[in-house]
Amino acid sequence: MNAFPAYTSVPARRTLATPQAAVRPSVRETAFVGSKSLQPPPKPQKGVFPHGVREYVSRAFAEENSVSGIEKSMIEEKLKEIINDASTHGIMNTLDWDNHPLPQHIIQQELVSSSPRHERSPWQETASLSLNLDATHNAFANATTSNKKRKSFETDPVQNDNGDESTPPWRKAAKKNGFEDRITFANQAAAERMEKRMRKFHGGKLDESSKLPATLEKRRQRFETGKAGHPSPFSPRDATPASDIPEGPVVGTCQDLEKGYLRLTEPPRPETVRPLPVLRKTLDLLKMKWKNENNYSYICDQFKSLRQDLTVQHIKNDFTVVAYEIHARIALEKGDLGEYNQCQTQLRALYKQKLGGHPAEFLAYRILYFIYTCSRTDMNDVLADLTPTDKTQPSVKHALEVRSSLALGNYHKFFQLYLDTPNMGAYIMDMFVVRERLAALATMCRAYKQDVKIRFLTEELGFESDQECVQFLCENGAPQQLFEEKDDGVRFLTAKVGSIFETAKAAAFR
Amino acid sequence: MDTVLYEFRTAIRTSNASLLASTITPAPPAHDPGRLYAILRSTNSYSIEADVRYGLMQNNREISLTKARSAAWLDVYIAYYKVVVVLLDAEEKTNQGKLLEADWNRVYEAWKELVTTLIKGFNAGHFEGWTTPCLYVAVRCLREFAIKADEANTRTKGAITFNSGLQDDVVGALDKNDKLEDAARVINRIFGLCISDRASLDESRKWGVYYITNMMFKTYFKLNSISLSKNILRSLNATASDLPNFALFPKSHQVTFNYYVGVVSFLDEDYTRAESHLAAAHRLCPAVPFAHKNRALILTYLIPCRLLTTHVLPTPSLLAPYPGLQQLFGPLSACVRRGDLAGFDAALVAGEADFVKRRIYLTLERGRDVAVRNLFRKVFLAGGFEPVKDGQGGEAERLRRTRIPLAEFAAAVRVGTRADAREGGAGEGGLEQDEVECMLANLIYKNLMKGYISRAHGMVVLSKAGAFPGTGV
Incomplete structure (x- = not known):
């Protein structure tokens, strides 16, 4: 598919922009929202400089900050450039003006650019300093849109050639003018990573069309997702794995609604990842397909790829919750515990972020699940985390009553609860209802002498019909002679059962 | 330096x-x-x-x-x-x-x-x-x-x-x-x-x-x-x-080790093993002020343990030196002793947070069986004796009434759970009767009570010798 031309310049621009932005996603976002919405160039904003900027300017001209050998006109020039830059990128209010290097210091640094460190920054050719400043200034003056401004960097032979992107511009000791020497305080490694990532995203096949609304939308969304809750893409944790794993979110460009799941072994390519609007449509499609076709292996595969797309794009919002909830419910319905548990774990963390959804419903499932697994440690942990509000939720209350009825051996109450389970809890209860029936039978057969009516067992053990009850008894080893036909119905000779159900119970709980 | x-x-x-x-x-x-x-x-x-x-x-x-x-x-x-x-x-x-x-x-x-x-x-x-x-x-x-x-x-x-990174799911x-x-x-x-x-x-x-x-x-x-x-x-x-030899190690090592092994077994529901280790820790731990906290910790698990293994409740004198434990177990054990089911449930709810924190909630909860046992035992005692027949000896050989109508137990449960006060007398509705039978069945199954239920006659028939094992009747 024909792609998004202006991106070619975006990587260059971003890398060169104060890489501080890398650790401050909000800055990044505003910067690009600003450029994409094509706000009029800096001029109109000039009148309303924030306080920080005014302070900065006054500091620049303050006597105590003057540096010998740098003239006031040079400082003026530089200042204009810095402020223009900030304004066009919309970081006027977000830039840390208090700690921003003063223009004279920047100029000074340019002048003394002889340390090896500077080799990385191609743009400080001392000799042509004033010329450079002029050039940049002119570039700005002429620029009507930020896109054009980016263009100004494309004149660089290295970058012009899309095919040659494997060599970052700063690796080449190209003669380069610019104002990015402000980077002096920046983290070069971060900038490199950022650049690397950008290259990955765009794969070098972008051309001119970035003003198309769709593209803009996509781009906006990219930065939104970047912001969505990953405070620091460069946290130390991320730094440990292989360095070529992209640290930030991928931004998908894929428009297909359906996509099979494939485990990632390398960074995902944007053209195979679906952005949020597409995923929303995907979810609707999957819901419909599940209703109509009920093909679990297909649905599960699709959901896994959907989850993967959400993950690589760092999308964590109400939609994420909905997607996981639906997958969890479907997995539950189909008894796919592995998938269900994965979703449940994710949901737990997502609920903690307060993204909406149905925390009570899934808390109830969790409790029921721990009843199923008989894990007292986990159960204790769940109980410890319960809040008074949780306990008032009908589904949680039900699950807790199920738990306590089983703990006390109150099969009577348990099977009543079983027949009245909210949501999809019955799918979990189905998993342990058989063994609880056996346990109840073992108890009853020990306690009731002579016989009981089948009707009584049917009611106590939550069977649908007497027939189902008899079938269950037979399947679990009750021989024919234990049933006795009487005037008022069939009776079960509990006194002669012996250890049939005791054995079956032991086997069921193992 | x-x-x-x-x-x-x-x-x-x-x-x-x-x-x-x-x-x-x-x-x-x-x-x-x-x-x-x-x-x-x-x-x-x-x-x-x-x-x-x-x-x-x-x-x-x-x-x-x-x-x-x-x-x-x-x-x-x-x-x-x-x-x-x-x-x-x-x-x-x-x-x-x-x-x-x-x-x-x-x-x-x-x-x-x-x-x-x-x-x-x-x-x-x-x-x-x-x-x-x-x-x-x-x-x-x-x-x-x-x-x-x-x-x-x-x-x-x-x-x-x-x-x-390259994960499939959002949360790490x-x-x-x-x-x-x-x-x-x-x-x-x-x-x-x-x-x-x-x-x-x-x-x-x-x-x-x-x-x-x-x-x-x-x-x-x-x-x-x-x-x-x-x-x-x-x-x-x-x-x-x-x-x-374990006994040659410093006592502090021994006590702590016994304590932890006891708690691990406790959480594993191996209460017999837990009891022996916790009891050993309790025995070795000196009853001196600086070890006060440790003794309290040991008792926190030993008491619920004993409740389940031997149905022994802590005496007031055991709890007296530990106000914390007193608060924790005092109300609960009083209710178990009295057979006060409503009180037991209330005490369990009141202490839930503390019990859960110490991981003893799920164990204490089972103490309800003992409370039920005590309640039914009262029914049995209140039932009095069979009429003396001819040819039998004196007072000492009188037989207690061992055939008790289910309704009497149901009444006891209603008193015990104060159901009458709550629901304005739910009556002898079939449901409640079934639940009482369920409680009885559990006691019989767990050997807290000896006898059987006869549904046909609506009776509980208790053993003539030791209907409630370990309680003297």
Whole structure:
């Protein structure tokens, strides 16, 4: 598919922009929202400089900050450039003006650019300093849109050639003018990573069309997702794995609604990842397909790829919750515990972020699940985390009553609860209802002498019909002679059962 | 640093393990509160090596360490100095309220460096068996610093990590305890270091095994991965024959070990084993003020344990010295004794938070059976005696009434749960009757009551001899 031309310049621009932005996603976002919405160039904003900027300017001209050998006109020039830059990128209010290097210091640094460190920054050719400043200034003056401004960097032979992107511009000791020497305080490694990532995203096949609304939308969304809750893409944790794993979110460009799941072994390519609007449509499609076709292996595969797309794009919002909830419910319905548990774990963390959804419903499932697994440690942990509000939720209350009825051996109450389970809890209860029936039978057969009516067992053990009850008894080893036909119905000779159900119970709980 | 090295020489000369351990403790001794700052001032990271080397060599004659040994100690004290530097920095920032700046990760890493140095020294045979208590300090502080580092990390980064790599799902890990988990691995190495020592018993690190094991338990409990404790127990069992007699270990090691094994079995629902270990811990733990807390801890698990195994409730005199336990178990056991089901349920709800925190809720809950038993026993006693028949002896041989209508038990349950007051007399609705039968069936099944239910006659037929085992009737 024909792609998004202006991106070619975006990587260059971003890398060169104060890489501080890398650790401050909000800055990044505003910067690009600003450029994409094509706000009029800096001029109109000039009148309303924030306080920080005014302070900065006054500091620049303050006597105590003057540096010998740098003239006031040079400082003026530089200042204009810095402020223009900030304004066009919309970081006027977000830039840390208090700690921003003063223009004279920047100029000074340019002048003394002889340390090896500077080799990385191609743009400080001392000799042509004033010329450079002029050039940049002119570039700005002429620029009507930020896109054009980016263009100004494309004149660089290295970058012009899309095919040659494997060599970052700063690796080449190209003669380069610019104002990015402000980077002096920046983290070069971060900038490199950022650049690397950008290259990955765009794969070098972008051309001119970035003003198309769709593209803009996509781009906006990219930065939104970047912001969505990953405070620091460069946290130390991320730094440990292989360095070529992209640290930030991928931004998908894929428009297909359906996509099979494939485990990632390398960074995902944007053209195979679906952005949020597409995923929303995907979810609707999957819901419909599940209703109509009920093909679990297909649905599960699709959901896994959907989850993967959400993950690589760092999308964590109400939609994420909905997607996981639906997958969890479907997995539950189909008894796919592995998938269900994965979703449940994710949901737990997502609920903690307060993204909406149905925390009570899934808390109830969790409790029921721990009843199923008989894990007292986990159960204790769940109980410890319960809040008074949780306990008032009908589904949680039900699950807790199920738990306590089983703990006390109150099969009577348990099977009543079983027949009245909210949501999809019955799918979990189905998993342990058989063994609880056996346990109840073992108890009853020990306690009731002579016989009981089948009707009584049917009611106590939550069977649908007497027939189902008899079938269950037979399947679990009750021989024919234990049933006795009487005037008022069939009776079960509990006194002669012996250890049939005791054995079956032991086997069921193992 | 001079004081530390002076004490080091004294400790080595006199083989004084606790003094030696105190010289690498990252806290000032009581008699010298300014010690850590003195160390910080006495030298700097540039000359520390020379200083310590000089301190060790200078008076080497009096302690005559081999070159390798003194080099090993040199490394230890250099590591110790580094700990002091970062520790004081972190403490200062904490004291100034700059919690986010205090770098406990750095403290942890520095201390881990020291621990690693110690392990290396022990592995290479530079440190003798009697110096094992240095490992105690190492392990104790490693755990403390790890916990502090994790707390600090949670403060700064939040408890949930989100995936950013090639994962399929959004969320990475919950409840991060990176450092403590790391510490657990280090402690495990030290455990191995102690248990696999081949030196003769009087010179063996094996004497440290239970101390390290206890710290291991403590760490696993904190990490909420109690099941890992079983691995430790397994390797202890495997080497049991090589270990010195358990009774010869310091009492404090014995008590703590018994306590943890008891609690692990308790959580495993192996109440018999739990009871024997907890009882042993209780027996060994001296009834003195400084051990008060430990005795209370032991009783916290021993009491619910006994409730289930032998249906024994704590006497008021047992609880008297411990107001905490009194509050915890007092109301509950009174209700069990009375057979007051409503009171029991209320007490369980009231104490739920505390019970759950101590992981005894699920066990205490089962005490309700005993309460029900006591209630039904009252029904039985209230039922009086069968009419005396001819040819029978006197009062002593009178038989209690053993055929009791189900309705009487149902009435008792209604009284016990105060159902009448709540629902304005729910009547003898079939449902309630069934639930009462269910309670009876459970008691019979669990052998708390002997007899059977006859549905046909609506009767409970109790055993003529010992209808309620263990209660005298």
